[in-house]
Amino acid sequence: MMDKASAKALEELPVSTRPADPLRVLPTPLHMKTSIACQANDWTSWAGYTVPNLCTSLEREMSALTRHAAMADLSPMGKYAVSGDDAARFLDHLLVANIADLNTGDVILTPMCQSNGRVINLVSVARLGATSWWLTCDGRHMNWLYQAAVGFDVTLVDYSDVHAGIMLAGPEVSRVLTAADLGDCTDIVLRGARRISWDGIDITLVHRGVGQVPGLSIWCAGSEAAIVWNRLMDGGADCGLEAVGRMACETLRIESGEPAPGRDFIPDPEALRSDRSRTAIELGFDHLIDEGKGVFNGRAALLEERANGSVLRLAMFSFQGAAPQAGTQLHKKQGRKDIIVGVATSTTSAPHRASARGLGFVVTDHVRPGDVLDVTIEETRELLQVTRKESCMVVEISG
Numbered sequence: 001m002m003d004k005a006s007a008k009a010l011e012e013l014p015v016s017t018r019p020a021d022p023l024r025v026l027p028t029p030l031h032m033k034t035s036i037a038c039q040a041n042d043w044t045s046w047a048g049y050t051v052p053n054l055c056t057s058l059e060r061e062m063s064a065l066t067r068h069a070a071m072a073d074l075s076p077m078g079k080y081a082v083s084g085d086d087a088a089r090f091l092d093h094l095l096v097a098n099i100a101d102l103n104t105g106d107v108i109l110t111p112m113c114q115s116n117g118r119v120i121n122l123v124s125v126a127r128l129g130a131t132s133w134w135l136t137c138d139g140r141h142m143n144w145l146y147q148a149a150v151g152f153d154v155t156l157v158d159y160s161d162v163h164a165g166i167m168l169a170g171p172e173v174s175r176v177l178t179a180a181d182l183g184d185c186t187d188i189v190l191r192g193a194r195r196i197s198w199d200g201i202d203i204t205l206v207h208r209g210v211g212q213v214p215g216l217s218i219w220c221a222g223s224e225a226a227i228v229w230n231r232l233m234d235g236g237a238d239c240g241l242e243a244v245g246r247m248a249c250e251t252l253r254i255e256s257g258e259p260a261p262g263r264d265f266i267p268d269p270e271a272l273r274s275d276r277s278r279t280a281i282e283l284g285f286d287h288l289i290d291e292g293k294g295v296f297n298g299r300a301a302l303l304e305e306r307a308n309g310s311v312l313r314l315a316m317f318s319f320q321g322a323a324p325q326a327g328t329q330l331h332k333k334q335g336r337k338d339i340i341v342g343v344a345t346s347t348t349s350a351p352h353r354a355s356a357r358g359l360g361f362v363v364t365d366h367v368r369p370g371d372v373l374d375v376t377i378e379e380t381r382e383l384l385q386v387t388r389k390e391s392c393m394v395v396e397i398s399g
Helices: 004-011 031-037 058-067 087-094 142-148 173-179 186-191 222-235 246-256 299-308
Strands: 042-046 049-054 069-073 078-083 107-113 119-127 132-137 155-158 163-169 193-198 201-207 215-221 241-243 312-319 329-334 337-348 356-363 372-381 384-397
Touching: 031 049, 031 222, 031 241, 049 069, 049 246, 058 069, 058 241, 058 246, 069 173, 069 222, 069 246, 078 087, 078 142, 087 132, 087 142, 119 201, 132 201, 132 215, 142 155, 163 173, 163 222, 173 186, 173 222, 186 201, 186 215, 201 222, 215 222, 222 241, 246 337, 246 356, 312 337, 337 372, 356 384
Parallel strands: 069 241
Antiparallel strands: 042 049, 069 163, 078 132, 078 155, 107 119, 119 132, 163 215, 193 201, 201 215, 312 356, 312 384, 329 337, 329 372, 337 356, 372 384
16 A cells, blocks of 8 residues: 555656646657658657658558568557565555566566456556566556556556667567667567666557567656657668558558557547457457456456357458458448347558458457458548448458
8 A cells, every 4th residue: 555655756756747628639759850850741640749751651661570670659658667565465456467477587578457347458567576566558657547546565667657668579679779788688589578777768669469479668757858869870770770650560460460549449438338348358368367367357257258259359351452441341231131239440552462452340249250340441432432342351250
């Protein structure tokens, strides 16, 4: 349980600099660097900050990610340090995965759920020491962490608006790190975490691979982010290292089948109706649920769902032709009827693939991997609304 001294120390931490006006966006600590790299001048907003959407072209950036090495600005993500004698017990209660079993240097992606088993967010958890943990997620949840920490001897620190983050990914990542004098970080690139001092700058290295592309994230104080960016760029000069934007990262995420809040599912606290959010099992994290683990948020609801089966499951699709818009319904013939059996939530037309890819949800009673579904595409041509029929194949269903 946090004492008065700890609470006072937290109050004295730098406060959030996010604007009160939700229509305004702020530059990240890396904005001066990304603005130079963003030759396309194509920007997007992310959690109240502006980041490059495309730096050059999608073809060039995907080539860097899949053949060489690429860097991207992760600063808008939520970043939290958890420490204390009860840190492992607290996180075990808060998250679905069996956190207490992680060794120092281990990393895991796990859902954070409400008591009804519905997902608040997906959290990357890194164990940096016996009582020290580093959490990152695509969203802000400090209020939820504070509420959940009641009764536990833990200290929570929110670094979301004062720390910067850099994604470094691609086959040449290890060469870039070695050239930048970071030494052998193969264990981190594969699946690990470590906090080190890099020529006077404290940084946290955490595994962040996407699909088959190896990578890691680098977290540091915002005031030192530009120096870290420069060192990595200098080290990767002979490795084909390039800056990439959100579009390339999103394309890689969709192709790897990783769901994202706000795109593939609505975080439960933001859902206007309870059936609009998704459970940890529906998102494909059934394998993390350990019946032998003690009490954790959503345990009873998730074990009941596992026993009875899920109505919906996350699925990956391969589309014929161009990618449809997110929210497009997927149909299947059942006798003479045309029934809705799924929905596409994230789609992408990757330049290195012959067909478009997408994520979404399917009704488990009606759809199996390999099924071909009908897709209705609506588009505007010369001020006319045109509807055409195409098809997609269900590549994979989670669980």
